[in-house]
Amino acid sequence: MSMKQTKVWLILIIALSLLGLASACSKPAEEASNEGGPATSGKAYTAKGDEGTITGTIAYNGAAPAPKKIDTSADPVCGQKSPNLTTEDNVVTNGKLGYAFVYIKDGAAADGTKIGDYTFTAPSDAVTLDQNGCHYRPHVLGAMVNQKLNITNSDPTQHNIHFTPKNNPDWNQSQPNGAAPMTHSFARSEVLVPVKCNQHPWMKAYVGVLKHPFFAVSAEDGTFTIKGVPPGTYTVAAWHEGGATGTEKTMQVTVAANGSAKADFAFGEGTTASTKPGLEMMPAIEVPVVGHH
Ligand SMILES: [Cu+2]
Numbered sequence: 431m432s433m434k435q436t437k438v439w440l441i442l443i444i445a446l447s448l449l450g451l452a453s454a455c456s457k458p459a460e461e462a463s464n465e466g467g468p469a470t471s472g473k474a475y476t477a478k479g480d481e482g483t484i485t486g487t488i489a490y491n492g493a494a495p496a497p498k499k500i501d502t503s504a505d506p507v508c509g510q511k512s513p514n515l516t517t518e519d520n521v522v523t524n525g526k527l528g529y530a531f532v533y534i535k536d537g538a539a540a541d542g543t544k545i546g547d548y549t550f551t552a553p554s555d556a557v558t559l560d561q562n563g564c565h566y567r568p569h570v571l572g573a574m575v576n577q578k579l580n581i582t583n584s585d586p587t588q589h590n591i592h593f594t595p596k597n598n599p600d601w602n603q604s605q606p607n608g609a610a611p612m613t614h615s616f617a618r619s620e621v622l623v624p625v626k627c628n629q630h631p632w633m634k635a636y637v638g639v640l641k642h643p644f645f646a647v648s649a650e651d652g653t654f655t656i657k658g659v660p661p662g663t664y665t666v667a668a669w670h671e672g673g674a675t676g677t678e679k680t681m682q683v684t685v686a687a688n689g690s691a692k693a694d695f696a697f698g699e700g701t702t703a704s705t706k707p708g709l710e711m712m713p714a715i716e717v718p719v720v721g722h723h
Contacts, residue, residue: 492699526652
């Protein structure tokens with residue numbers, strides 16, 4: 431083989447192995463699921479008028495860990511405005527759990543189209559996350575991918591809002607007292623994005639971000655309603671914070687045309703997580719909260 435031929439062969443071999451590497455490294459196609467993917471692919475869903483609802487109640491069995499009083503002495507403004515601030519990770523009233531995030535996790539409409547294969551347009555109305563009394567209001571909220579999140583500071587002190595997502599970029603902004611509202615949005619779905627305040631370490635909130643509008647947060651009496659659901663069979667998930675990543679439970683429901691399906695969940699004593707927990711980090715372990723006074 432001449433020098434020139436060897437060179438050609440070498441270049442060919444290098445080019446071929448690079449090609450092989452490139453295909454091995456390229457990411458697998460985006461799965462048509464509700465979590466993780468961008469909101470672009472799929473066919474637009476148009477309401478047919480036969481949509482139904484999913485309603486339910488979130489129970490908390492047994493004695494829930496009592497809310498703990500928060501020591502806000504690090505910022506006198508907080509102590510003055512919210513002298514009786516307590517933790518909100520277990521808001522239980524008469525055995526019913528508030529601030530559980532409920533959503534359609536998977537499933538398909540009656541015609542077989544997977545819910546993740548549809549695209550839904552985010553509402554033009556923003557959802558608001560208010561920093562008020564040195565805690566977030568609401569404590570848990572839902573938003574669609576690319577829906578505007580309005581962040582307000584209603585306190586006479588500075589806050590620092592810090593989203594710590596896994597599927598979306600980190601976002602960390604100071605908001606002095608009297609500052610104009612800020613807006614943010616998430617380009618990818620994520621259940622759920624933790625929110626914290628770098629100024630007041632006790633401040634915690636969670637934002638559930640989905641590609642579709644089928645989610646709700648349980649009210650103080652544990653109830654929730656998800657409206658406008660295309661008839662079909664779905665996996666509904668309920669997430670409750672606690673431990674490192676929270677606990678998620680799922681169940682199957684079928685929504686008939688113009689029908690209403692029930693999805694009642696229970697957390698607490700004698701219940702086990704039925705699937706991977708939210709935030710997709712830890713095995714499904716319920717971590718007991720200890721040390722309440
Ligand atoms: Cu703060």
